[in-house]
Amino acid sequence: MNLDKQRVFTVEKEGLLLPFLLEKHPQKGRNKVKAMLTRGQVMVGNSVITKHNHALVPGDNITILNVGSLENKAIGIGVAILYEDEHIIVIDKPPGLLSVATDDEKERTAFRIVNEHVQSQHPKERIFIVHRLDRETSGLMMFAKSEPIKHQLQDNWKDVVLERAYIALVEGAVENDKGTIKTWLKESNTKTMYVSRPGEGVPAITHYEVLRKNSEFSLLAVHLDTGRKNQIRAHLQSIGHSVVGDRRYGSRKNPIGRLGLHANKLSFRHPVTGETLRFETAIPAKFKSVFAVQ
Known part of the structure; x- marks a missing residue:
């Protein structure tokens, strides 16, 4: 399989999930980042999150999952x-x-x-x-x-x-x-x-x-x-x-x-x-x- 390497980010300031992902993936574009959420590729801590407006707090770990x-x-x-x-x-x-x-x-x-x-x-x-x-x-x-x-x-x-x-x-x-x-x-x-x-x-x-x-x-x-x-x-x-x-x-x-x-x-x-x-x-x-x- 040709999958991107799994990525993990740590939140440093309060905010919402979608803007955070857009900031970390400027090359992907808004629609592709939204698709990552829809497909369940984003975990906050140990939970898969699909809501764009999920609130983030400092210390949250964001994991971008591979899609098998x-x-x-x-x-x-x-x-x-x-x-x-x-x-x-x-x-x-x-x-x-x-x-x-x-x-x-x-x-x-x-x-x-x-x-x-x-x-x-x-x-x-x-x-x-x-x-x-x-x-x-x-x-x-x-x-x-x-x-x-x-x-x-x-x-x-x-x-x-x-x-x-x-x-x-x-x-x-x-x-x-x-x-x-x-x-x-x-x-x-x-x-x-x-x-x-x-x-x-x-x-x-x-x-x-x-x-x-x-x-x-x-x-x-x-x-x-x-x-x-x-x-x-x-x-x-x-x-x-x-x-x-x-x-x-x-x-x-x-x-x-x-x-x-x-x-x-x-x-x-x-x-x-x-x-x-x-x-x-x-x-x-x-x-x-x-x-x-x-």
């Missing part, structure tokens, strides 16, 4: 590589593809497709699974290219990952524009997660914000504080708004022909360089189609 989605290389069955170096690979996984094979299912997986890609260039190399997406969930996944990098990422996941967000299309009009779901989750004998009594199972925290809604559906931006199995699906069912197409968790409608869940944002510190990388994919067109004017 500048590369988009298709390698098979809808899998696209967004970023690759000698240590990690980030992909965009299509719905309907397993992340990795299980004891019961040996079919083609995202893991196998990416592993074949790596071995086609370096036959002695292999990849290692870092985290998973459900089969019907699409979006961003990261793999490691060595076992030490895998363990480094997994053992320090909470510190390494700065942002992990999803887009969810759910049934019904969600009343509150923003909300937090905080419960305990437990797995049933049928491997379905459900909200349990406090102290039983594992704690789980999900934040959501309504992006769009009508009388039948709501489009949500979802952020996780914890990464439990089927957490989003179980939590949204628990507030009466099952993810579209998710029959296991109470859905009765599926106008888009797939599960309405997409992992669209992933920001993390590179396990070797310490550089902050951020990736964002578009909201699937099918998700937005249910809000089209009839």
Whole structure:
């Protein structure tokens, strides 16, 4: 990839974010600097900021992030590589593809497709699974290219990952524009997660914000504080708004022909360089189609 080196600036006086960026990037022009904000390339401290008039105070650290989605290389069955170096690979996984094979299912997986890609260039190399997406969930996944990098990422996941967000299309009009779901989750004998009594199972925290809604559906931006199995699906069912197409968790409608869940944002510190990388994919067109004017 041909990306500019990550840049970090320290604020010396009070002001607003857009004028500060314009001052630091006089060669880019106003529209290009605004685009950096829109794409989520600007962090103030540890938070991605998109508002032009965000207030800055002395001592704030401003980081300009690389955008991994500048590369988009298709390698098979809808899998696209967004970023690759000698240590990690980030992909965009299509719905309907397993992340990795299980004891019961040996079919083609995202893991196998990416592993074949790596071995086609370096036959002695292999990849290692870092985290998973459900089969019907699409979006961003990261793999490691060595076992030490895998363990480094997994053992320090909470510190390494700065942002992990999803887009969810759910049934019904969600009343509150923003909300937090905080419960305990437990797995049933049928491997379905459900909200349990406090102290039983594992704690789980999900934040959501309504992006769009009508009388039948709501489009949500979802952020996780914890990464439990089927957490989003179980939590949204628990507030009466099952993810579209998710029959296991109470859905009765599926106008888009797939599960309405997409992992669209992933920001993390590179396990070797310490550089902050951020990736964002578009909201699937099918998700937005249910809000089209009839």
